[in-house]
Amino acid sequence: MNRKTAYHFSLFIGLIAFTIVYCTIKHLSIPLLRYYPTLNQWSMIKDPDIPSMGWYAQTLVSLCIGSVCGAIAYLIGSLRRLVSERALVIVGWMAVAAAGLMMLYLFQREWQGWIAS
Amino acid sequence: MQVRILSCILNPTPLLKVMLKFLLLLHTAAAIVCLGSMTHNLVIIVNYWQGKFRRVQLEKLYVKVSFIAFLCTYLLGGLGLYPAFRSRVRHLYFDQSLRWATGLFEIKENWGSLALAIFIVYYLLSRSIQPRVNHPLTKIYILLGVLLSIIIWYSAIVGFLLVSHKSV
Numbered sequence: 001m002n003r004k005t006a007y008h009f010s011l012f013i014g015l016i017a018f019t020i021v022y023c024t025i026k027h028l029s030i031p032l033l034r035y036y037p038t039l040n041q042w043s044m045i046k047d048p049d050i051p052s053m054g055w056y057a058q059t060l061v062s063l064c065i066g067s068v069c070g071a072i073a074y075l076i077g078s079l080r081r082l083v084s085e086r087a088l089v090i091v092g093w094m095a096v097a098a099a100g101l102m103m104l105y106l107f108q109r110e111w112q113g114w115i116a117s
Numbered sequence: 118m119q120v121r122i123l124s125c126i127l128n129p130t131p132l133l134k135v136m137l138k139f140l141l142l143l144h145t146a147a148a149i150v151c152l153g154s155m156t157h158n159l160v161i162i163v164n165y166w167q168g169k170f171r172r173v174q175l176e177k178l179y180v181k182v183s184f185i186a187f188l189c190t191y192l193l194g195g196l197g198l199y200p201a202f203r204s205r206v207r208h209l210y211f212d213q214s215l216r217w218a219t220g221l222f223e224i225k226e227n228w229g230s231l232a233l234a235i236f237i238v239y240y241l242l243s244r245s246i247q248p249r250v251n252h253p254l255t256k257i258y259i260l261l262g263v264l265l266s267i268i269i270w271y272s273a274i275v276g277f278l279l280v281s282h283k284s285v
Contacts, residue, residue, distance in 0.1 A: 004245065007245065008242070011241055015238045019231070019234070022227075022230065037204045038204045051208035059233070062234070063233070092253075095257070096261060099234075103268070106224060110223040110224045113220065114217065114219045115217045
């Protein structure tokens, strides 16, 4: 695996990790830091009576974990010949599938929660 | 948690209202640039699927422009407008009487974050691969571009629709 292949491999792994983490946080409602715009305060506690925004932390955590996974994949890929060209393509298709499935999941979730209810 | 409602958020001063409208205008302008360049990009990459590799450099320029425009749109919307929208528009208006609007916005918000991750990958791929026949990553690149275009078109349409009901 040359450096360029490792680089592409790391991009796809990062994207897959992002989608998994983002969906897991959403699906399991994992508590994260929330911003309360009417109070101008940050808190880990979710108060359903006050409008709050957990989206910042959700996006940031997913991006950070995705970046770390991508960096690890790059280090492993560039140090050792573990991943072939064929495996790179498979991981690339998996990244496309993960992104597409995440879109469908989020659409279905919000549709059920807000539009169909 | 200390409950101390900031009155300036729920009842903004005229100056804050003007600033929010200005931010909304910038957000819309950046979104239009992103939409236009990404659609031009899509027209070129669809030809890649058919084996026609023309205007490759132009396509890479479109990716660069749309990526910068997307980041501007995302930051203006996420950091500048979202807190005011969340408290004044969504909480007081959409959540109470237009739940479908909140649903459409939630999809836009979550797809927007996904688009950020896809766009980073797409932009870095565009800088490092040379699309050509039998390049193993060309079809993956095309599909990522299609997904991005779907998200950007959806976000733009929903954005215009929601603003037509109530804006910040």
